[in-house]
Amino acid sequence: MAHPLGYLPFLVRSQKPTLKPLLQLLLPLTLAGLISACGGGPPMAANDIELTFEPIKQLRVEWQGALGANYYRLLENPDGQSGFTLLRDNIPARVSRTEADPIRHSVTLEVPLHQRLNAQYIVQSCNHSGCRDSAAAAVNTHLAEAVGYVKASNPYILNYFGFALSLSADGQWLAVGAPGESSRARGTDNSPDQTDNNDASSNAGAVYLFKHRPTGWQQEAYIKASNTGYSDEFGFALSLNADGSVLAVGARYEGSNATINANPVDQENNDAGKSGAVYLFRNNNGDVRQHTFIKADNPGTNDHFGYALQLNDAGNRLAVGAPGEASPTANTPDDDTAPNAGAVYVFTENPQGLWQHQQRLKASNAETGDRFGAALAWNDVGDVLAIGAPGERSRIKNTPTNNDAENAGAVYIWTEANNEWQQQAYLKADAPQAEAFFGTAISINQRGTVVAIGANGSVRQESGFLGSFKPGDASQAVHVFNRLGDHWAPQPPITAPTDNSAFGTSLQLNAAGTQLVVGDPGESSYRLGIHTPGAELDSRAPHAGSAYWYTRQHGQWRLSSQLKASNPYILSYFGMSVALDASGQRVAIGTPRDPSRAAGVMADPHTIEWFGALSGAVYLY
Numbered sequence: 001m002a003h004p005l006g007y008l009p010f011l012v013r014s015q016k017p018t019l020k021p022l023l024q025l026l027l028p029l030t031l032a033g034l035i036s037a038c039g040g041g042p043p044m045a046a047n048d049i050e051l052t053f054e055p056i057k058q059l060r061v062e063w064q065g066a067l068g069a070n071y072y073r074l075l076e077n078p079d080g081q082s083g084f085t086l087l088r089d090n091i092p093a094r095v096s097r098t099e100a101d102p103i104r105h106s107v108t109l110e111v112p113l114h115q116r117l118n119a120q121y122i123v124q125s126c127n128h129s130g131c132r133d134s135a136a137a138a139v140n141t142h143l144a145e146a147v148g149y150v151k152a153s154n155p156y157i158l159n160y161f162g163f164a165l166s167l168s169a170d171g172q173w174l175a176v177g178a179p180g181e182s183s184r185a186r187g188t189d190n191s192p193d194q195t196d197n198n199d200a201s202s203n204a205g206a207v208y209l210f211k212h213r214p215t216g217w218q219q220e221a222y223i224k225a226s227n228t229g230y231s232d233e234f235g236f237a238l239s240l241n242a243d244g245s246v247l248a249v250g251a252r253y254e255g256s257n258a259t260i261n262a263n264p265v266d267q268e269n270n271d272a273g274k275s276g277a278v279y280l281f282r283n284n285n286g287d288v289r290q291h292t293f294i295k296a297d298n299p300g301t302n303d304h305f306g307y308a309l310q311l312n313d314a315g316n317r318l319a320v321g322a323p324g325e326a327s328p329t330a331n332t333p334d335d336d337t338a339p340n341a342g343a344v345y346v347f348t349e350n351p352q353g354l355w356q357h358q359q360r361l362k363a364s365n366a367e368t369g370d371r372f373g374a375a376l377a378w379n380d381v382g383d384v385l386a387i388g389a390p391g392e393r394s395r396i397k398n399t400p401t402n403n404d405a406e407n408a409g410a411v412y413i414w415t416e417a418n419n420e421w422q423q424q425a426y427l428k429a430d431a432p433q434a435e436a437f438f439g440t441a442i443s444i445n446q447r448g449t450v451v452a453i454g455a456n457g458s459v460r461q462e463s464g465f466l467g468s469f470k471p472g473d474a475s476q477a478v479h480v481f482n483r484l485g486d487h488w489a490p491q492p493p494i495t496a497p498t499d500n501s502a503f504g505t506s507l508q509l510n511a512a513g514t515q516l517v518v519g520d521p522g523e524s525s526y527r528l529g530i531h532t533p534g535a536e537l538d539s540r541a542p543h544a545g546s547a548y549w550y551t552r553q554h555g556q557w558r559l560s561s562q563l564k565a566s567n568p569y570i571l572s573y574f575g576m577s578v579a580l581d582a583s584g585q586r587v588a589i590g591t592p593r594d595p596s597r598a599a600g601v602m603a604d605p606h607t608i609e610w611f612g613a614l615s616g617a618v619y620l621y
Helices: 019-026 031-037
Strands: 047-054 058-064 071-077 085-092 104-110 120-127 130-133 148-150 164-167 173-178 206-213 216-223 234-240 246-251 277-284 287-294 308-311 317-322 343-349 355-361 375-378 384-389 410-417 420-427 438-444 450-455 458-461 468-471 477-484 487-490 506-509 515-520 546-553 556-563 577-580 587-591 617-620
Touching (some): 164 587, 173 234, 173 246, 206 234, 246 308, 277 317, 343 384, 355 420, 410 450, 477 515, 515 577, 546 587
Parallel strands (some): 164 234, 410 438, 438 506
Antiparallel strands (some): 058 104, 071 085, 164 173, 206 216, 234 246, 308 317, 343 355, 375 384, 438 450, 506 515, 587 617
């Protein structure tokens, strides 16, 4: 039998150790330790396991080395219920060469914070005879210290950075809109002009592009329109394709009467005030260049083309909403007798890289004030399109011509066949309510078989750019429909966890349609980080905002966690925008009224001063 001290030669002071140090070494060893030391079994268990969280989304697992271990394995139970699975294998065991305490080991990894609130971790110490489990270490913090905090490179008062967000499906690129940004810079080669705020370019808008690199998130580009103009609100809506190589940006108040692919000179006029425009950019690993300037085929004053938009995964199809468009039918594009009826425009890119208008879509029951196109979403290919009309007024879900419920809202499903779009379905809440604004936000899964629809039940009181929310009499909810052939079956609605909120203002499904993040910028509790559902909430931070993460289990949607800012402030509107990657592992949440003047990724969130008021921020989970 090998001497039990053979594993610890550095503790042997001589060839003939005295009895006292020998007892000091042997007494702490359990029977398992003696067997291990003799080479007859697994090593001792690792102990003193510590879990620490750091930004952005970093979990550090640290433990004290185990006697006889050749390597370690890290196991994870992500929610405390689903059981342990192997997370990291073959972690080398390091051997101390001194008489100090056994050496400590550690592993650092990125984790989805919103899915790790009740997580547990086990370290297995292993050798050729097998592995031995440590005691489980559980997450017992709200994780606020690990939440990513992202600011613009040029924060300034009333920029509203975070009003719009888009995450690429692969989770590697994040685009952030700041439609209130006021520099007079143009294009993408404009770093010296970022801080040149000018009354003549107030609310011109900007977009910031971030990349997740091995060293963490970093800003790659600061993007402006090719025809930067006063109150254009460039960045009001955003969409990245699946790999982040194409970016579409909406400027709902751009005022030219130019046509698609117009040259820069024709973009400069303002003869169609607030008609709106969309800008397409190519992204070559951070080298961003504007590719195309897109307008409606019938630009009109106050159409707000670019209010909502989305690219398909390939980045060769684009749907654009113009909720202010005023024609009563698809066949009368120049008839402006139905203000704010709304329209949606579909564009495609040909093999030569030229973008062209494919079709203009109108609701089957288009009427004044419906705001068809205020929200939209389509599947990965781009052949199933859901369009929201939150101002639609039917109180009877199968009777589109009824007008008894002001702002009840509706959603229209369109499908494409043989290069032609047809309306397939007309969706309403089971019990339509006036002022519910059903269709305020929409998300559809990758296959086009699950659609989630926000009905935030809140009137946004316009005051300047962003305004404020005033809860109405209707309940706030998210409505989910599953596609069965050509039929869309409603599921039980997901109701707001709190009263007097704006639940459903923003939302997004993951690619599989099994995870859902819902924004509620009107929520008013003062909490930090991530929390379990059901806890009693206070109202100490009016309109600080919140977001909620749901998972679908056995056909039912279950609230898994509540997400809050790591530095909540009143009237911040955390949750005004949300973004989720295809896997559901990365979540971004916009807070357009965040008051910090800090700049850049992982800036100090507590730098509060007048020039940071309403500058905005984004939080990463």
